[in-house]
Amino acid sequence: MIYSPQTLIPLAKRFSPEKYVEGILAGDRVMLSRAITLVESRLASDQELAQKVINNVLPHARNSVRIGITGVPGVGKSTFIEAFGNYLIRNQGKKLAVLAIDPTSQRSGGSILGDKTRMDSLSTNPQAFIRPSPAGKSLGGVSRSTRESIILCEAAGFDAIFVETVGVGQSETAVHAMVDFFLLLMLAGAGDELQGIKRGIMEMADAIAITKADSENIVKAKAARAEYQNALHLYPLSGSGWMPKVSTCSALQNTGLDTIWQTIADYLNLTKSNGYFEKKRHDQNLQWMYEAIRQGLEDNFYAHEQVKQQLPGIAEEVKTGNKSAFAAAVELLKLV
Numbered sequence: 119m120i121y122s123p124q125t126l127i128p129l130a131k132r133f134s135p136e137k138y139v140e141g142i143l144a145g146d147r148v149m150l151s152r153a154i155t156l157v158e159s160r161l162a163s164d165q166e167l168a169q170k171v172i173n174n175v176l177p178h179a180r181n182s183v184r185i186g187i188t189g190v191p192g193v194g195k196s197t198f199i200e201a202f203g204n205y206l207i208r209n210q211g212k213k214l215a216v217l218a219i220d221p222t223s224q225r226s227g228g229s230i231l232g233d234k235t236r237m238d239s240l241s242t243n244p245q246a247f248i249r250p251s252p253a254g255k256s257l258g259g260v261s262r263s264t265r266e267s268i269i270l271c272e273a274a275g276f277d278a279i280f281v282e283t284v285g286v287g288q289s290e291t292a293v294h295a296m297v298d299f300f301l302l303l304m305l306a307g308a309g310d311e312l313q314g315i316k317r318g319i320m321e322m323a324d325a326i327a328i329t330k331a332d333s334e335n336i337v338k339a340k341a342a343r344a345e346y347q348n349a350l351h352l353y354p355l356s357g358s359g360w361m362p363k364v365s366t367c368s369a370l371q372n373t374g375l376d377t378i379w380q381t382i383a384d385y386l387n388l389t390k391s392n393g394y395f396e397k398k399r400h401d402q403n404l405q406w407m408y409e410a411i412r413q414g415l416e417d418n419f420y421a422h423e424q425v426k427q428q429l430p431g432i433a434e435e436v437k438t439g440n441k442s443a444f445a446a447a448v449e450l451l452k453l454v
Contacts, residue, residue, distance in 0.1 A: 196237055200240040203237075299325070324385055328346070330370075
């Protein structure tokens with residue numbers, strides 16, 4: 119089912135940390151949604167409560183596979199996620215959580231949260247939980263609360279978690295740093311396949327799936343698969359020892375989904391047997407900590423009284439060219 123901040127009881131009606139934890143561990147979807155709303159809030163009181171909840175559920179949040187899904191606009195991410203999600207629930211017995219990050223307007227600050235209307239069949243599946251969240255100003259289309267949301271979903275009993283990114287060409291490093299498996303969706307017949315994507319994203323991908331491989335597009339999809347597979351052989355192996363694989367699929371005809379899941383299963387078997395899976399999780403934990411430190415320093419900086427008082431005037435001097443940006447930054451940093 120889909121839950122979003124707009125459907126929740128106002129945060130003024132908060133519960134104790136113990137009540138949140140009890141509900142989450144019992145698989146209460148509404149309580150899970152309220153907890154995610156807490157971690158998305160920028161209020162200090164909400165953040166304090168959210169961290170208490172996260173710390174208490176953390177020991178119960180280790181038994182899942184985290185799958186990042188990205189791709190260029192128009193590749194059919196939502197359609198693929200719905201088809202693949204239903205396949206995992208129906209054929210693999212998984213409980214699925216989808217954290218769908220929607221783009222936020224840099225002009226108005228609003229977010230469409232369109233995934234609420236693009237996954238009709240998956241949203242009615244009792245074994246699925248879809249949480250659309252605004253991306254905010256974060257790079258790669260990943261909201262700053264996504265990591266904590268993953269932990270909460272794992273503690274609530276979801277053993278497969280999708281993180282869908284905006285896929286607008288920004289750095290996808292953020293989502294790669296929070297998932298176990300990184301799946302890149304590509305289209306065939308949309309121009310020069312190998313020139314249409316950044317090398318850096320291809321190097322991060324653990325697998326590439328050519329979508330919409332149906333009807334008259336099948337031949338083009340197979341040709342694109344061969345091109346991508348040849349290109350991937352030119353890249354050095356990652357620390358996991360895994361060679362990324364390319365496959366084709368059709369979300370409309372439900373073909374190729376079993377192959378993609380088998381690829382993910384093969385990857386997990388390899389990385390768990392050679393110790394890479396656990397090492398990557400540990401490295402990600404550290405990366406999350408350092409990122410939280412950076413975010414905390416930034417928040418404290420802008421919350422500082424002297425900074426709030428002097429920032430507008432100094433910003434105006436920079437804007438008009440009367441002061442360099444570097445000198446202004448040094449002056450402001452000395453206030454903290």
